[in-house]
Amino acid sequence: MKNTAIGIAFIAALIGTSALAADMPLKAPPPPPAPVWSWTGFYIGANAGYGWSDSTVSYTPNDINAYLSTCGNQRGDGTCVPPASFNITGAVAGGQIGYNWQLNTYWLVGLETDLDWSGLEGQSGASNFILNSYGAASFFATEKISWFGTLRGRVGIVPINPLLIYATGGLAYGGVKESAFMPGPTFGAGSNSNGGFGYSCGTFTGQANCFTGSSTQTLAGWTLGAGGEYMVTNNLTLRAEYLYVNLGHSGVNSVTTSTLEVPGTSPSSFTANFSNAFNIFRGGVNWKF
Numbered sequence: 001m002k003n004t005a006i007g008i009a010f011i012a013a014l015i016g017t018s019a020l021a022a023d024m025p026l027k028a029p030p031p032p033p034a035p036v037w038s039w040t041g042f043y044i045g046a047n048a049g050y051g052w053s054d055s056t057v058s059y060t061p062n063d064i065n066a067y068l069s070t071c072g073n074q075r076g077d078g079t080c081v082p083p084a085s086f087n088i089t090g091a092v093a094g095g096q097i098g099y100n101w102q103l104n105t106y107w108l109v110g111l112e113t114d115l116d117w118s119g120l121e122g123q124s125g126a127s128n129f130i131l132n133s134y135g136a137a138s139f140f141a142t143e144k145i146s147w148f149g150t151l152r153g154r155v156g157i158v159p160i161n162p163l164l165i166y167a168t169g170g171l172a173y174g175g176v177k178e179s180a181f182m183p184g185p186t187f188g189a190g191s192n193s194n195g196g197f198g199y200s201c202g203t204f205t206g207q208a209n210c211f212t213g214s215s216t217q218t219l220a221g222w223t224l225g226a227g228g229e230y231m232v233t234n235n236l237t238l239r240a241e242y243l244y245v246n247l248g249h250s251g252v253n254s255v256t257t258s259t260l261e262v263p264g265t266s267p268s269s270f271t272a273n274f275s276n277a278f279n280i281f282r283g284g285v286n287w288k289f
Contacts, residue, residue: 049282090119134190148174198262
């Protein structure tokens, strides 16, 4: 009887303990470990964006006749060819490859190279002047950035994972196409010669332009910029970036096209001097290995 009473008491104690445990809140499982973000490694990616520039072109006479027919004319029947400002705009797209070294929790350095197709192009308005015996004249210019590439260092800070903010700069290079032309007259004619150089423009020449020239060049310069990059996973990142690209200055020789130059003279010409700097804003995606 005593053993039965002890068993009943033991069972009752178990039931009470179980009920008490059921009423107690369950302990939450431990949180998953925070992801370990690392920017170190090689990456490859693609980019696309938009470019713009306020470009300039100025004109310089190349020979004594071109000079005396314009701003060097002491008689006052010629005027200098004025400079012109114009916009070039267009889309850009390409790819990049690089490597990052994360130095510590907050800082990293890196090296990146890229190559982009470019649709930046534009044409200047008229540069109006007086070309001696020819009379009223106008020069026009065109400029196109066909492609560009960079080789840049990067210095970045990780203010909070997984965000990177960086500054960048280095070498820039690109393909530039430019032209400068002075349309011929719709009527009449003009000609001049001095110092062994001459030009002859008129409807009788059969030429659309009195002076014309073009060039395609590969130019080198420098670039500076900044951007931000966000690590979606340890392999995939998204970025937005601004670059200022300066490829220096270049010139196009615009030569008289007339087949009836003044006999015994060499063709007169002008040089169109271009500035080749532009801005780029682009977004991109990278895959880190």
